[in-house]
Amino acid sequence: xxxxxxxxxxxxxxxxxxARAAWCANVAPDQVxxxxxxxxxxxxxxxxxxxxxxxxxxxxxxxxxxxxxxxxCHRDPHRHGLLYxxxxxxxxxxxxxxxxxxxxxxxxxxxxxxxxxxxxxKMKAFVRFREVxxxxxxxxxxxxxxxxxxxxxAPFCARRFAGMRWAILTPYRSAHWDGDALAFGPGGVRxxxxxxxxxxxxxxxxxxxxxNPARLxxxxxxxxxxxxxxxxxxxxxLLPELLQSAGARVREMAERMPEAPRRRIPEAAPEPLxxxxxxxxxxxxxxxxxxxxxxxxxxxxxxFGEGPPDARIVLVGEQPGDEEDLSGRxxxxxxxKLLDRVLAELGIDRGALYLTNAVKHFRFEQRGKxxxxxxxxxxxxxxxxxxxxxxxxxxxxxxIVCLGANAARAxxxxxxxxxxxxxxxxxxxxxxxxxxxxxxxxxxxxxxAKAREDAYALLRQDLALLVPKVRASA
Numbered sequence: 001x002x003x004x005x006x007x008x009x010x011x012x013x014x015x016x017x018x019a020r021a022a023w024c025a026n027v028a029p030d031q032v033x034x035x036x037x038x039x040x041x042x043x044x045x046x047x048x049x050x051x052x053x054x055x056x057x058x059x060x061x062x063x064x065x066x067x068x069x070x071x072x073c074h075r076d077p078h079r080h081g082l083l084y085x086x087x088x089x090x091x092x093x094x095x096x097x098x099x100x101x102x103x104x105x106x107x108x109x110x111x112x113x114x115x116x117x118x119x120x121x122k123m124k125a126f127v128r129f130r131e132v133x134x135x136x137x138x139x140x141x142x143x144x145x146x147x148x149x150x151x152x153x154a155p156f157c158a159r160r161f162a163g164m165r166w167a168i169l170t171p172y173r174s175a176h177w178d179g180d181a182l183a184f185g186p187g188g189v190r191x192x193x194x195x196x197x198x199x200x201x202x203x204x205x206x207x208x209x210x211x212n213p214a215r216l217x218x219x220x221x222x223x224x225x226x227x228x229x230x231x232x233x234x235x236x237x238l239l240p241e242l243l244q245s246a247g248a249r250v251r252e253m254a255e256r257m258p259e260a261p262r263r264r265i266p267e268a269a270p271e272p273l274x275x276x277x278x279x280x281x282x283x284x285x286x287x288x289x290x291x292x293x294x295x296x297x298x299x300x301x302x303x304f305g306e307g308p309p310d311a312r313i314v315l316v317g318e319q320p321g322d323e324e325d326l327s328g329r330x331x332x333x334x335x336x337k338l339l340d341r342v343l344a345e346l347g348i349d350r351g352a353l354y355l356t357n358a359v360k361h362f363r364f365e366q367r368g369k370x371x372x373x374x375x376x377x378x379x380x381x382x383x384x385x386x387x388x389x390x391x392x393x394x395x396x397x398x399x400i401v402c403l404g405a406n407a408a409r410a411x412x413x414x415x416x417x418x419x420x421x422x423x424x425x426x427x428x429x430x431x432x433x434x435x436x437x438x439x440x441x442x443x444x445x446x447x448x449a450k451a452r453e454d455a456y457a458l459l460r461q462d463l464a465l466l467v468p469k470v471r472a473s474a
Contacts, residue, residue, distance in 0.1 A: 001031055001032075001033050001045045002022070002025075002027050002031055002032055002033065002045055002046050002047065002048045002051065003032075003033045003034075003035055003045040003046065003047050003048070004018040004019070004021075004022055004032050004033070004034050004035065004047065004048045004049075004080070004084075005018065005035045005047060006018055006034065006035070006072075006080055008148075009072070009080075009148065010072045010073045010148035010151065011072070011151075012065070012068055012069045012072055015068065015072055015080060015083065016068075017049065018034075018048055018049060018080075019083070019084050019087055020057045021048045021049045021051065021053075022048040022051075022084065023055075023057060023058055023087065023088065023091060024051075024053035024054060024055055024056070024057055025048060025051035025052065025053060025054060026054045026055060027048055027051065028088065029081060029084050029085040029088050032048065032081065032084060033045060034078075034080035034081050034084070058087065058090070058091035060087065060090060061098070063098055064086070064087075064090070064098060067098070067109055067110075067113055068083050069152075070112070070113035070116045070117060070152075071083055071109050071112045071113050071116070072148075073116045073120075073147050073148045073149050073151075073152055074112040074113075074115060074116050074147050074148075075146070075147050075148065076112055079112060082105060082108060082109060082112075083109070085105055086098075086105050086106070086109060089105070115146070115147065116147050116149060116152070119145055119146045119147045119149050120149045120152055120153050122145075122226075123143055123145055123149055123153045124153060124156060124157075126143070126233060127141045127143050127157070127168060128141055128233060128234065129141045129161070129164075129166055130193060130194040130195075131194065132194060133194065137164050137165055138164075138165045138166070139161075139164055139165070139166040139167075140166065140167045140168075140169065140192070140193045140194055141166065141167070141168045141169070141193065142168075142169050142170075142188075142190050142192070142193035143168060143169070143170050144170060144171060144228075145170055148172065148173070150168065150170055150172075150173040150174070150175050150184070151173070151175075151184065154168065154175035154177075154182055154184070155182065157175070157177065158177050158182050159323050159326070159327075159332075159333075160326060160327075161177070161327075162177075162179070162323065162326070162327035162329060162332050163179075163327040163328050163329055164179075165177060165178055165179055169187065169188040169189075169192055169193055170187055170188075171187045171188070171189070172187040173185070173186065173187050174186065174187060174188055204234055204235055204237070204238055207235040207238060208235075208238055208242065211238075211242050213242070213245070213246035213247070213249040213250045213253075214250050214253060216243070216246045218243060274286055274390065276393075279309075279394070280309050280391065280394045280395070283304075283387070283390045283391060283394065284304045284305075287302050287304050287360055287387045287390075288301075288302045288304070290302060290360065290384075290387065292383035292384070292386075293361075293379065293380045293383040293384070295359070295361035295362075295363055295376070295380055296361055298364070299320075299325055299361040299362050300325045300326055300328075300362070301325065301328045302328075302360050302361060303320035303324050303325060303328055303329065303330055303357065303360055303361070303362070304328075304330075304356070304360060304387075304391075305330060305354055305355060305356030305357075305391050306329055306330055306354070306355055306356070307351075307352075307353055307354030307355055307356075308351075308352065308354065309354075309394070309395065310395075311352065311353055311354035311395060311397065312397055312398045312399065312469075312473035313352070313353050313354070313397055313398065313399045313400075313401070313466065313469060313470065313473065314353070314354045314355075314356065314391075314392065314395055314397040314399070314400050314401070315331075315339075315353055315354070315355045315356070315400075315401045315403060316356055316357065316358055316388065316400060316401065316402050316403065316407040316410070316411060317330065317331060317335075317355070317356070317357040317358070317403045317404060317407055317439060318357060318358055318359065318375075318376070318403065318404040318405075318406040318407050318439055319357050319358065319359035319360075319361070319362060319363060319375075319376050319406070320357055320359075320360070320361065320362045321333045321334075321335065321362065321373060321441070322362065322364070322371050322373070323336075324336075324362065325361075325362035325364075325371075330355045330356060330357055331355050334441070334444055335439065335440040335441040335444060336440070338440040338443060338444060338456075339403075339440045342440075342456075342459060342460050342463055343463070345460065346460070346463060346464055346466070346467055347467070347470075348463075348466060348467065348470050349470075352470070352473075354391075354395055354397070356388065356391055357407070358376075358381055358384060358385070358388055358406050358407045358410035358411075359376045359380055359381055359384045359406070360384055360387055361384075363375070363376050363380065373441075375406065376406060378409075378414070381406050381409065381410055384410075385410050388410055388411070392432075396430075396432075397432055398432060398433065398469065398472075398473060399432065399433050399434070399435070399466065399469045400428070400432055400433070400434040400435070401434075401435050401436075401437065401463070401466060402434065402435070402436040402437070403437060403438070403439045403440065404418070404438065404439030404441075404442065405418040407436070407439070408422075408436035411434055411436075412426065412434060412436060416436065418436055418438070421436065422436050422437050422438065422462060423435070423436075423437060423461065423462045423465065424436075425465065433469075435462065435465060435466075437458075437459055437462035437463065438455065438458060438459055438462075440459065442455065443455040443456050443459055
């Protein structure tokens with residue numbers, strides 16, 4: 001017998017190291033004692049990672065790795081051995097094994113993965129953050145998952161709640177987000193999280209008013225929101241009374257006189273008038289009430305610019321994406337991460353730049369649960385141009401970089417041709433110099449790895465023209 005240790009027990013990379021070593025040493029599944037998590041052997045046995053390799057590592061599909069990543073998060077003590085058995089069988093010639101849903105091993109792995117996905121969904125739905133007393137923009141949540149899913153769900157929370165500092169505590173592990181990076185630590189106890197905060201009374205009032213007794217289905221409600229999660233939810237204290245009074249409220253609704261339909265979204269207050277000496281913060285507050293085009297209606301929030309008010313260099317993108325719309329910050333999604341990579345390679349500090357967009361609301365098309373990006377129209381760009389002009393007037397930058405065609409046309413004029421005129425400094429009427437290049441999202445949309453590599457090199461080449469400007473302003 002040989003031993004295989006997986007630490008932490010839910011780590012796909014740790015399991016792959018042990019499984020690869022066992023396979024290369026030609027150790028059969030029934031010869032491996034997996035010691036991950038609760039699986040501990042009583043007798044000392046040689047570890048598979050110390051054995052000499054006798055053959056090359058097997059190649060597996062991305063589907064198997066995705067399945068393994070989910071299964072490893074389950075608390076089943078036999079999951080490591082189950083996965084290695086699947087790996088062994090596929091390596092021994094059963095290439096299409098995962099397609100056989102009735103196979104005992106495949107079926108069991110599917111059951112474990114489904115349980116983990118369901119637990120992950122519940123964590124996303126039922127985590128409730130509470131404000132930390134005495135700390136600005138700091139929140140803590142307590143949650144008790146069934147499986148080891150904190151590492152799996154934390155990146156989603158970092159994207160969804162990118163604009164605040166938070167920690168999620170569970171009995172076995174904790175996740176922390178400081179606004180820039182995720183970190184993980186040991187677990188905690190319920191007393192480590194705040195018991196209540198001022199927002200919860202307001203939330204309970206709101207929940208009680210939107211609760212629709214006519215659509216009450218207790219069986220379905222308990223299926224989607226099991227009672228074991230109620231202790232995490234501030235609105236749970238209202239449920240017994242709401243359930244008990246549902247019948248009377250339905251009768252009252254039926255007997256009530258009909259009312260004329262109301263607008264889905266109320267009319268917004270007029271935009272505040274801005275003076276030339278108003279601050280950038282005043283412009284930001286005014287932009288939040290903008291109703292110059294229809295994009296404000298489906299969007300979550302206005303995404304204004306971000307950066308030091310004395311920044312000498314401004315980067316102008318086209319419009320916010322999904323993650324920017326949710327967080328309220330520009331360039332935090334995939335395109336923003338690619339931009340960060342380019343800036344880091346060029347030695348440019350993003351924190352010294354001011355980043356904004358030509359359009360301040362996310363234009364998208366709803367496809368099921370997904371929101372797919374759509375380019376803004378010329379009229380929407382024109383409607384938002386005054387806000388960009390207000391930003392630039394207060395920043396008074398030395399250099400402006402336009403990322404994408406819509407940004408270039410908003411700054412350099414409607415007849416600007418991006419691919420023909422990119423990578424060239426132009427002098428603006430106020431003396432500032434402007435440069436246009438492709439948007440990072442254009443790089444990500446390229447159809448294959450070679451095209452993306454070439455597009456990335458083009459973007460990097462253009463942004464390298466910023467380096468002398470950065471050094472001059474330092």
